[in-house]
Amino acid sequence: MTSSVPYVLGTGTDELKRLDRQHRIWRNDAQASWARAGFGPGQRLLDLGCGPGFAALDLAELVGPGGSVLALDNAEPYLAHLRQQANARSLPQVTTLACDLHAEAASALLEPDCCDGIWCRWVAMFLHDPQPLFDLMVRALRPGGRLVLHEYIQWDTFALVPGGEAVGRFVQRCIAHWQTNGGDPHIARRLPAALEGRGLRLLEARSLQACEPASGAKALWLQDFLRSYSPQLAAAGLWSANDQHQLEHELARCRQQASLWITPTLVELIWEQP
Numbered sequence: 001m002t003s004s005v006p007y008v009l010g011t012g013t014d015e016l017k018r019l020d021r022q023h024r025i026w027r028n029d030a031q032a033s034w035a036r037a038g039f040g041p042g043q044r045l046l047d048l049g050c051g052p053g054f055a056a057l058d059l060a061e062l063v064g065p066g067g068s069v070l071a072l073d074n075a076e077p078y079l080a081h082l083r084q085q086a087n088a089r090s091l092p093q094v095t096t097l098a099c100d101l102h103a104e105a106a107s108a109l110l111e112p113d114c115c116d117g118i119w120c121r122w123v124a125m126f127l128h129d130p131q132p133l134f135d136l137m138v139r140a141l142r143p144g145g146r147l148v149l150h151e152y153i154q155w156d157t158f159a160l161v162p163g164g165e166a167v168g169r170f171v172q173r174c175i176a177h178w179q180t181n182g183g184d185p186h187i188a189r190r191l192p193a194a195l196e197g198r199g200l201r202l203l204e205a206r207s208l209q210a211c212e213p214a215s216g217a218k219a220l221w222l223q224d225f226l227r228s229y230s231p232q233l234a235a236a237g238l239w240s241a242n243d244q245h246q247l248e249h250e251l252a253r254c255r256q257q258a259s260l261w262i263t264p265t266l267v268e269l270i271w272e273q274p
């Protein structure tokens with residue numbers, strides 16, 4: 001099952017490589033959350049909206065040959081990348097499923113109570129209707145199983161201080177671009193009601209927001225995003241050559257003076273199926 005609604009950041013090689021760099025930067029946070037949720041050897045895990053599968057490969061190593069990781073996405077090029085990597089790394093416990101998480105029928109693709117844990121990061125924010133995704137989570141998770149979500153609750157805390165006027169403008173244009181495409185960059189605000197309303201129990205919540213100098217890993221991740229996404233904003237008519245000139249000036253200046261990069265506010269939520 002594939003989607004007619006394309007992922008707004010694209011599924012080409014540039015975005016695949018950016019997702020790889022992004023996962024390396026956030027890997028420790030992801031692994032810490034998996035440990036808190038009790039993910040471990042022998043378990044059956046789902047990675048929903050897995051992308052090219054960088055986290056799914058780590059999860060496959062975590063569950064080992066006695067466990068399984070089923071990775072779902074609607075982007076075939078990403079799933080093909082994951083299958084190729086799983087094969088190269090001798091991780092037969094990884095399987096993929098092409099699935100449009102918008103489709104009401106998505107949850108019917110999985111057996112009830114079929115998994116011990118679910119990992120889902122940076123996916124609900126891109127869906128114009130996340131209800132089928134929530135339904136699928138609740139159907140698939142066995143009693144006692146855990147769901148780990150990493151999603152943004154406030155994307156526009158993304159800032160460069162001092163003097164990040166062009167960065168601030170860029171952030172507002174990104175939000176407009178995603179909202180035009182049906183996404184919600186503050187999706188985590190809707191998760192407590194949506195998941196509690198489906199019977200899940202909230203076990204833990206924390207902020208994963210960071211504030212770093214220009215050379216910090218997460219500061220570089222933000223700078224990487226500004227560079228990689230500006231052509232798409234420009235193509236959408238939301239970013240001019242003058243905007244880009246000012247942005248590049250700010251990027252150069254932030255390395256010559258003390259500056260702070262503040263990330264969008266990401267939250268980690270761990271839920272349990274009673």
Ligand SMILES: C[S@@+](CC[C@H](N)C(=O)[O-])C[C@H]1O[C@@H](n2cnc3c(N)ncnc32)[C@H](O)[C@@H]1O
Pocket residue numbers: 003005006007011019023048049050051052054055072073074075078099100101102120121122123126127
């Ligand atoms: C920002 S990427 C995150 C990938 C991965 N979860 C990670 O943390 O690296 C968003 C992913 O959501 C997927 N996606 C977006 N809309 C989707 C849909 N309707 N059905 C299934 N997957 C979707 C995209 O293809 C992409 O792989």
